[in-house]
Amino acid sequence: MSVKLYETHSHTPLCKHAHGLPLEYAEQAYSKGLAGLIVTCHNPMPDGFSAPVRMLVEEFDQYLQIIDDARQSMQERLEVHTGLEADFYPGYESWLEQQLSSFDFAYVLGSVHPQIPEYRKRYWTGDTLDYQRTYFRLLADAAETQLFDCLSHPDLVKNETPESWNEQQILPDICRALDRIAQTGVAMEINTSGANKAIRQINPFPAMLKEMCVRDIPVVIGSDAHVPGRVADGFLEALDLAEEAGYAEITYVLHHECHLVSIRDARQVFQKASGQVFS
Ligand SMILES: [Zn+2]
Numbered sequence: 001m002s003v004k005l006y007e008t009h010s011h012t013p014l015c016k017h018a019h020g021l022p023l024e025y026a027e028q029a030y031s032k033g034l035a036g037l038i039v040t041c042h043n044p045m046p047d048g049f050s051a052p053v054r055m056l057v058e059e060f061d062q063y064l065q066i067i068d069d070a071r072q073s074m075q076e077r078l079e080v081h082t083g084l085e086a087d088f089y090p091g092y093e094s095w096l097e098q099q100l101s102s103f104d105f106a107y108v109l110g111s112v113h114p115q116i117p118e119y120r121k122r123y124w125t126g127d128t129l130d131y132q133r134t135y136f137r138l139l140a141d142a143a144e145t146q147l148f149d150c151l152s153h154p155d156l157v158k159n160e161t162p163e164s165w166n167e168q169q170i171l172p173d174i175c176r177a178l179d180r181i182a183q184t185g186v187a188m189e190i191n192t193s194g195a196n197k198a199i200r201q202i203n204p205f206p207a208m209l210k211e212m213c214v215r216d217i218p219v220v221i222g223s224d225a226h227v228p229g230r231v232a233d234g235f236l237e238a239l240d241l242a243e244e245a246g247y248a249e250i251t252y253v254l255h256h257e258c259h260l261v262s263i264r265d266a267r268q269v270f271q272k273a274s275g276q277v278f279s
Pocket residue numbers: 011015017042226
């Protein structure tokens with residue numbers, strides 16, 4: 001049986017801060033030896049909530065269309081799946097419930113985005129540690145809604161106050177959040193775009209990944225590509241990190257079903273794609 005790997009986190013121009021149509025991302029995914037692409041652009045939200053970085057409600061049909069176009073063009077060469085990156089923000093749960101049941105999404109990422117103005121305004125108390133604690137508590141709240149398949153970039157908050165980020169100080173709070181997340185069965189992401197952020201490190205940081213592994217939380221690798229050239233970016237490094245943290249397998253989720261791929265098999269796919277010789 002051949003090993004299937006996916007780009008699980010990718011965007012479209014509809015979110016106003018990404019470039020390239022799904023077809024261009026799909027072509028990249030194909031050329032890198034992946035089995036498929038899951039498109040997960042930022043979900044529409046009501047009341048103008050963080051409107052500058054997401055599609056409008058009225059653009060949702062267009063979103064489905066451009067993914068369909070990619071699916072048609074790739075035919076049987078590559079699977080193209082329709083997913084969504086949905087913001088978790090307390091107060092909007094019923095909106096999300098409705099949105100996520102209105103379409104048969106193949107994969108739904110749950111994201112707490114501490115960088116958006118609405119979030120800062122509501123949660124910033126002037127205390128950085130407090131801000132970080134809130135973030136991890138919300139991440140666990142997100143998991144407990146059972147609305148999402150996977151939690152994206154799960155230590156993103158460190159980039160909001162990079163100068164006062166202290167892994168050891170926050171780790172007990174993270175562990176409390178992970179205890180709750182592990183109970184839900186929701187997966188967590190290894191997001192390679194973190195390497196391009198203020199703290200240049202794949203999300204989550206190694207000690208957190210280790211705590212996830214101890215709790216048997218499944219991990220899904222995604223690049224969070226906002227340009228086609230980043231499809232599968234850093235995946236080999238992500239596999240190394242997962243292995244160092246104690247994982248033997250990574251996961252992908254399609255239609256609420258978790259599929260396991262051994263890290264050894266996954267590495268072979270990427271090595272083949274990058275022209276490296278197997279060891
Ligand atoms: Zn984005």
